[in-house]
Amino acid sequence: MHLKKYLMTALAFAPASLFAFSAGPPPLRTGAPADGGLACNACHRGADLNSDPRGRLFIQTIADYKPGVRQTIKVTLTHPDAMRWGFQLTARFASDPTRKAGTFAPNDAIRVRCADGTENNCGAQTEFVEHNSTWTAPGQRGGQEWEFEWTPPAVGGGEVIFYVAGNAANNSNTNAGDLIYTTSSRVNEDGACRLTATPTITSIKHAGTLLEGALAFNTLASIEGTGLTATGAVNNGTDNINGNKLPSKLGCVAVEVDGQRAPIYYSQFNQINIQIPTTGKTGDVQAVVIANPGQSNEIRSRPATIRLAAAAPGFIRLLPTPCILAVFPDGSISGDPSLFSYVKGAKAGDTLHLYLTGLGETTPIYQAGEIAPADAVRATGAITVELNGTAIPASDVLFAGLAENWVSGLNRITIRIPNANLRPNAHNEVRVRIGTDILSPAGSTLYISPN
Ligand code: HEC
Incomplete structure (x- = not known):
């Protein structure tokens, strides 16, 4: 698993009257790799790109574009402290990102x-949508949204990528102290899915335990089978975040759990990773994989049964080891150093x-597919952590809830390792218990080094 979290002073600037950049930055600064990858931080250099996790930039479109039919696109930029806002966006063909896709x-x-640098009627030149000066909203706290019309390309254009850069600024009328964000989002052409294989489900596993057992709402799960997207294709849901949510169709495939679309965060021909929809149900429900969903050539798999429980905790592991994916506050990764060179054992007190x-x-409850905020969102259950079979003191469980800025199915428990019941130079088993009866499976470990 890739944990994104591992994650000059300001340029001397010309008088605003000369350039008035806030009225519109120069084009080619969306971060699009095909344009050289520059973003607003070419001049707004106060902080590293995307470095402040409290800010968020996202694009919202209709999931699939209808060729030639106008649709509204919304860009949203938020940050709790910023007080002025700007953005720039461009649309390109995924098949050739140097070419513009549609017009604004x-x-x-x-x-x-x-x-x-000229305005409007760009002909064959690439186009950039950007804020105008009044919509930078000087003094406005919290965030800003911009809406505009996009006319998609003609039939056969295929997948389109939007690249956007945003400036959550401090309203200083200078390019100092501002926070720059970039993101991109892919949309497909409506009706363009042409999968021919019938999807089959062979198993549905918990993404942490990798066991076929109970799952809970919002749990991350992995479907194995065949025909789960085109052979050779690899699709990441994070490339398709739309309106700050994971897509409910990826690589021309959708998944329904109890009739509801499940957000998808990864797919390849024999595996599709989903988040179980937010449902109040427990007990057996049916899951179906659908190729070319919503089109006349839609193909549905036979249903498979999923057992839903109120909670189904399971640690994500540093495969192929039994070690839990565990990270120290400085970002270094915990694990068994005899199995991986880049990890280190944990010690009492860590x-x-x-x-x-x-x-x-x-x-609060976050819906499946939603991205959790940077603030702590806590689990409501009574959570205990057991180390080698004994519960650690509640005062050593520092947090249990959602992992910040990740899809709402990823949980984080932060512990301080007590100086009791430890077996140094060995794998020490860790389990999590919710209430009295719900316990994560045996076999997930922390590797403990001697103090
Ligand atoms: C070529 C340098 C340059 C680039 C690239 C640039 N800016 Fe700026 N920007 C400036 C300068 C200089 C100022 C201050 C003068 C002014 O407001 O015009 C500024 C000011 C701003 C402000 C007002 C800041 C405040 O705190 O009051 C916003 C908003 C802004 N830019 C948005 C953007 C966005 C969005 C991008 C990227 C798409 C961008 N800029 C790219 C030079 C640049």
Whole structure:
């Protein structure tokens, strides 16, 4: 698993009257790799790109575009402290990201600039939508949204990638102290899915335990089978985040659990990773994989049964080892150093973030597919952590809830390792208990080094 979290002073600037950048930054600064990858931080250099996790930038579109039919696109930028806002977005063909995909219409909130800096009617030049000065909302706290119309390309355009950069600024009228974010989002052409194989499900496993057992709402799960997307294709849901949510169709495949679409975070021909929808149900429900969903050539798999429980905790592991994916506060990874060179054992007194899924209800509840905020969202269950069969003191369980800025199915438990019941130079078993009866399976470990 890739944990994204592992994650100059300001340029001397010309007088605002000369350039008035806040009225519109120069084009080609969305971070699109095909344009050289530059973003606003080419000048707004106060902080590293995407470095402040409290900010969020996302694009919202209709999931599949209808060729030539206008649709509204919304860009949202939020940050709790920022006080002025700007953005720039461009649309490109996934098959050739140097080429523009469709055209934008100017309005009060935004301007349309061409690659050479001129405005509107860009012809074959690439186009950039960006804030105009009044919609930077000087003094406005919390965030800003911009809406505009996009006319998608003609039939046969295929997948389109939007690249966007945003500036959560401090309203200083300078390029100092601002926070720059970039992201991208892919949309497909409606009706373009042409999978021919009938999907089959051979197993549905908990993404942590890798066992076919109970799952809970919002748990991350892995479906194995055949025909789960085109052969050779690898699709990441994080490339398709739309409106700050994971997609409910990826690689031309959708999954229904009890009739509800499940968010998908990964797919390849024999595996599709989903999040169980947020449902109040427990007991047996049916899951179906659907190729070309919503199209006339839709193909549904035979249903498979999933057993839903109120919670189904299971640690994510550093495969192929039994070690839990656990991270020290400085970002280094815990594990058995005889198995991986880049990990280190944990010691009594260390603080460790343990990653798992299936922890059950939180306050507030985040829907499946939603990205958890940077603030602590706690689990509501009575959670104990057992080390070698003995519960560690409650005061050593520092947090249990959602992992920040990740899809709402990823949980984090932060513990301080007590100086009791430890077996040094060995794998020490860790289990999590919710209430009295719900216990994560045996076999997940922390490797403990001597103090
Ligand atoms: C070529 C350098 C340059 C680039 C690239 C650039 N800016 Fe700026 N920007 C400036 C300068 C200089 C200022 C301050 C003067 C002004 O407001 O015009 C500024 C000011 C701003 C402000 C107001 C800041 C505040 O705190 O009041 C916003 C908002 C802004 N830019 C947005 C953007 C966005 C969004 C991008 C990327 C898409 C971007 N800028 C790219 C130079 C740049």
